[in-house]
Amino acid sequence: MKKKLTETSRQRIDAANPSEHRRRLLLAMVGALGSSALVACGGGGSESVDSETTDSDSTDPSSSTPTVNSDGVTLSALADTPQWTAATHGKLGTTALAANVATVFPSDKVRRIDIKIENANWLLMRSNLAVLAATLGNSRDFTSLDDPVTVPCSVWCDGIEWYKVGVRYKGNSSLYNANSGKLPLKLKFNEFEDDYPAITGQRFYGFKTLHLKNGYQDASALREHLVDDIFRDWGLASSHSAFYQIYLDVGDGSGALYWGLYTLVEDVEDTVLKLQFTDDDGNLYKPDDDAGSFATGTFDTDELALKTNEEGATYADVQALYTAINNTATYNSNRTAWKAALEAVFDVPKFLRWLAANTVIQNWDSYGAMPHNYYLYANADNGGRLEWLPWDNNEALSSNPQCLPLNLASSTAWPLVYYIGGDSDYRTLYTSYVREFVRSHFDSSTLGAVIDARAALIRSAVASERSGYTFTSASAFTNAVAALKMHIASRQQAALAFAG
DSSP: OOOOOOHHHHHHHHHHSOOTHHHHHHHHHHHHOOGGGSOOOOSSOOOOOOSOOOOOOOOOTTSSSOEEOTTSOEEOOOOOOTTOOHHHHSOOOHHHHHHTHHHHSOSSOOEEEEEEOOHHHHHHHHHHHHHHHHHHTTOOOGGGSOOOOOEEEEEEETTEEEEEEEEEEOOSHHHHSOOSSOOOEEEETTTTTTTOGGGTTOOBTTBOEEEEEOOTTOTTSOHHHHHHHHHHHTTOOOOOEEEEEEEEEOSSSOOOEEEEEEEEEEOIIIIIHHHHOSOOOSOEEOOOSGGGGTOTTOOOHHHHOBOSOOTTOOOHHHHHHHHHHTOHHHHHHOHHHHHHHHHHHBOHHHHHHHHHHHHHHOBSSSTTTSSOSEEEEEEGGGTTEEEEEEOOOTTBSSOOTTSOOTTOOOOTTSHHHHHHHTSHHHHHHHHHHHHHHHHHTOOHHHHHHHHHHHHHHHHHHHHTOOTTSOSOOHHHHHHHHHHHHHHHHHHHHHHHHHHO
16 A cells, blocks of 8 residues: 655645646546547557457457456457567567667667557546546645556557557656646556467567656757766666657557657666666665655655565665664764765765766756655675666756755755765765766757757657647747757856856
């Protein structure tokens, strides 16, 4: 059972998110739009079925008659997988997977993915989303909601089909506050392998799970992809990402319709660990809600969201971090001992490296303002210490009063900033990282050229977005790109003034 947000957490989220009318718009949109509201993926025949389905819980998709599982998902027959190859659909070793990064996440082109969903399942997705939005109400308690329903679809790219891929809505404010039909999606390529043994181990060029981010509140459509690259170049484990045009066919006869330009993002739980760590067998946590702050009295295993090694989990490593960071008696009386205990369980320099970059670029929707959007990984090759991995950067590179200041003025509500930033040795290291980052990775001239090139790359895809399925316009895009470059120049100067 997920714990409700405290009033303090709810106030933080209320202050950060748009007004309630967006939720009402979402409810109205889901209820009013027809199947033609979504976009299509081209390449291959449609798999539409009658919207009338059996009430049976039977799930035998080998039959030619569609069945319905206990979640109400229609499972139609999978006759064959004629385009399946080991290279495109199979599990891959690390070397082959790394070679496919440039294919799946190119930096020099906009790719296209087509998604085909049977009409009965599309209607289920819509109705389920409406129920979740109504359940959310005014609470902003996203953590209390179940995940949206997952249904099978076919995915097409490069003229190749991937079969019975799991697709569902994803996200919090980008889903429930978005006054647009351009909603975020998650693709899991082996989701239905138990129902369809023929797709056991299915991958997309080696990638099992991919996220389609919708660029909510980013009229430039550039931030997520740009920050992913900045963090990774800065030496942090960070997802690869790329631009994709998404088309959807919902089986209502309208065919493939354009749903907009998305940022395809690599899944941390899947290939980030495999590609960016020598050992990928450690505990991976995705904290959220109060426990994600690591403040005194907030420890809660339900909110720490262990994503690997769930069976027999003890949470000993993350409990040790919680204990070490909040040991104020030792912090005040024996700082050397306090730091030794902290560094035994937590990679402090790696955290400070992230903190320096994140504070320079500005990002209100991250630790220090919000208790989420990061992972912790217990890296066996680093003595089992927990390492910090950033996630969800669509709100980065924009000013907001909630962003941490460069001097790290904070409170005990954020102990990883307050106590670490309050130590003179750590503060010196943080300042040196700010200086190094802004001089080597955050130069406004260099990044300005990158932004111009990427803006030229996606301009036509942005301009082609349909009314009701966009967060921008031609003029808003141009203005947002200019504002993004101005923000970087301003933050570069502020950081240089702070760190020298």
